[in-house]
Amino acid sequence: MSVGIVSYGAYIPRYRIKLDDIAKVWGDDAEILKSGLMVFEKSFPDVDEDTATIAVEAARSAVRRAGIDAQRIGAVYTGSESHPYAVKPTSTIVAEAVCATPVLTAADFEFACKAGTAAVQTCMGLVASGMIDLGMAIGSDVAQGAPGDALEYTAAAGGVAFIIGSKKSEITAVIEDTYSFTTDTPDFWRREGMPYPEHGGRFTGEPGYFKHVTNAAKGLMEKMNTKPEDYDFAVFHQPNGKFPSRAASMLGFSKEQIKPGLVVPRLGNTYSGSCMMGIAATLDQAKPGDRIFATAFGSGAGADAFSITVTDRIEEIRNNAPKVEELLANPVYADYAKYARHKGKIKLA
Template identity: 85%
Template sequence: MSVGIVSYGAYIPKYRIKVEDIARVWGDDAEILSAGLMVNEKSVPGLDEDTATIAVEAARAAICRAGVDPSRIEAVYTGSESHPYAVKPTSTIVAEAIEATPAMTAADFEFACKAGTAGIQACMGLVQSGMADLGIAIGADVSQGAPGDALEYTAAAGGAAYIIGSNESEMIAVIEDTFSFTTDTPDFWRREGMPYPEHGGRFTGEPGYFKHVTGAARGLMDKIGTSPEDYDNAVFHQPNGKFPQKVAKMLGFSKEQIKPGLVVPRLGNTYSGSCMMGIAATLDQAKPGDRIFATAFGSGAGGDAFSFRVTDRIDEVRDKAPKVEELLANPVYMDYAMYAKHKGKIKR
């Protein structure tokens, strides 16, 4: 039985802070940082926004884009590393808000920045087995970075949602296959009760990001007998602008192939929403028949790779919900003081 994307939606808060405004507070060189990270600014959640509200907005956009009856959604999975509750699922809030309750299953996923794509894989299994008509997988975060830490320059807010189904006439993209590569590599972590994550510094690249992204990507291409030349576009997890470009080159993908989905310079790293946001930006521009390769990465560590083939239905639904480019447009900029207030860095 085929399985694929029936619809997708994204949400990005309107607020932004420029890297130079963060650097000014900590006495860092903004030009060197921007050049090294290849990130110019990042999104910031509003005072009334969190992972749950972002997930709801993304899910509603996905439902609107394809006119999906929410009562058909029988699985709701929200992946995040900034769930608002330590004990209380985000996914039940989402399910209630999109009117998918009560006849459904819901759960929250955690696997750093690939928790959302793990949700896609779970939905694939449920709809292929016939246990669910449709499933929705969401990657959303209001990611954290300690004041003055390197993460503060990229940790952003946003999310993307994907409705997964098995009816070929409804699919905007067929999921040709998926492959995961996972090891116990503690390159990034946050202990219970700690407000900010810690990271292994130089170990984040190797043996973290590059080993697992290339392992998953090569594993999938070997599995289905494809090569970079078989794809029109590619998306890789975007912790910054440098890593996805470097790993694309390592794997044999060109700058032109990754350009449509490379949104991190104007968005920052939306963690669980990062790769999924890049896929959404790519679908916003894709043509019927295009093939898209994507690999998400989650610290801890693992990679999820996917091969998509876009169908004719993309042209019918694409313009019925906000595109990523529209969500990035007309930002409202804030200084560090307001940013710190929005992110709860100022404690009373």
């Protein structure tokens, strides 16, 4: 049985802040930061937006794009690092908002920036087993970064929803196979009650991101007996612009293969939505028959790799909901004071 992406939807808040404006506040060199991170601006939520509202908008776009009867959705799983409630699922809010209730199963996922792709794998299993008709997997975040911390320059807001199914006539992109690589690597964490995450500095790159991304990617290619040149596009988790570019080079993928999905320079790191946003941006441009290689990374640490082939159905549904490029267009820029208030960094008495 083939399992794949039936539909997809994305949402990005309109508000942006340029790295120059953050650097001015903390006395940092903006040019060095932009060069080092390959990020120039990032999104942030409006005062009435959070992980749940972003997930709802992405889910509605996914339902609308393929004209899905939401009552067919048997599972809703939302991956995030910033669920609005410690005890109250985001996924039930989404299910109700898209008229999928009563839904067979709903739960919130957490695994840093790969919680959304972990939800995709879970939906794949449920669909393949016949337990559900369609499953919805979401990666949504209003990412946190402490004032003045390195994370503040990239932590962004956005979300993506994939609807997973198995009916051949409905599949827009077949997920040929998936492979994961996971270890206990303490590169990033946030304890209960802490407003901002902490990171392990030197653990972030080599033992964290690169070890897991390259091992998951190599594992999948070995499993499928494929190589980088077998793919038209590649997407890697985007904490900044340099990491996915370097990972692609290490694995033998070209700059041309990753360019369509590399949205982080104008968006920032949407955490659980990061890799999924890159896949969505690539689907917005891909042609039937194109193959996409994607690898998500989540601190703590693990990586999920996917091999995807686009079908003819992409031409039927692509233009029925906003594309990632459209969501990136016409931003509303704000200064640091407005950004800080929207993010709750400034507490009103």
